[in-house]
Amino acid sequence: xxxxxxxxxxxxxxxxxxxxxxxxxxxxxxxxxxxxxxxxxxxxxxxxxxxxxxxxxxxxxxxxxxxxxxxxxxxxxxxxxxxxxxxxxxxxxxxxxxxxxxxxxxxxxxxxxxxxxxxxxxxxxxxxxxxxxxxxxxxxxxxxxxxxxxxxxxxxxxxxxxxxxxxx
Ligand SMILES: [Zn+2]
Ligand SMILES: [Zn+2]
Numbered sequence: 001x002x003x004x005x006x007x008x009x010x011x012x013x014x015x016x017x018x019x020x021x022x023x024x025x026x027x028x029x030x031x032x033x034x035x036x037x038x039x040x041x042x043x044x045x046x047x048x049x050x051x052x053x054x055x056x057x058x059x060x061x062x063x064x065x066x067x068x069x070x071x072x073x074x075x076x077x078x079x080x081x082x083x084x085x086x087x088x089x090x091x092x093x094x095x096x097x098x099x100x101x102x103x104x105x106x107x108x109x110x111x112x113x114x115x116x117x118x119x120x121x122x123x124x125x126x127x128x129x130x131x132x133x134x135x136x137x138x139x140x141x142x143x144x145x146x147x148x149x150x151x152x153x154x155x156x157x158x159x160x161x162x163x164x165x166x167x168x
Contacts, residue, residue, distance in 0.1 A: 001065050003160050008091045012098035013037065026094065033101060041097040045090065047135045054141035054150035059086035060093070062147045092152055096138075099159050 007015055013029040014021030024030075026037070050057045056066040063069035063078040067087045072079045138152040 001061070003157075004061065004065065004088045004091055007095045007160070008088055012091075012094045013101070015095070016098040016102040026098070037097065037101050040101070041094055043131070044097055044135055044138075045093045047132070048093070048139045048152065049136070050139045050150055050152075051141050053148050054139065055148060055153065056086060059089050059091070060139075060150060060152050061086070061088060062149045062153070064147065092156060095160070096152060096156050099156075 010021030011024050011026050011029050012021065013026050013031050013033055017031070026033075048060070050060055054060075055062050056068055058068060059066055065088070068081060068084050069078045070081050071077070138150065138155065140151050142149055142151050142154045144154075
């Protein structure tokens, strides 16, 4: 997945601003995001639970992308490869939270209003559960073509594929 390679090798804070982010990672970013980014990222990372059949439970990506999985030829199911880790571990969460930060919402823990601000099926149904409910929602299953994945991926793709800058 080209996008994952790009976001994995670059500073997500700069990428979220529509810059290339090459040459440093987020912990060395010249933009001052304060502690808010790291706090928020850590919360999403530890609280999100990817539902069954919503991709790799480790990185959140489709199992066809993550090296941790291989299709069992006899029943076409995904099975874990022992000793193999997710090659894009944590990238998805780091990227999405950086984009939220750029939108100026997540760092205030106001995920509820952040979610209402983007048009995505299902999001508007969220009432006022705030951050926790938002994180739960993001771990839910979402399928596009044969790609079984989750709402976090959907959100990332919606932003990251929108153009040079995902911020609208
Ligand atoms: Zn940067
Ligand atoms: Zn994985």
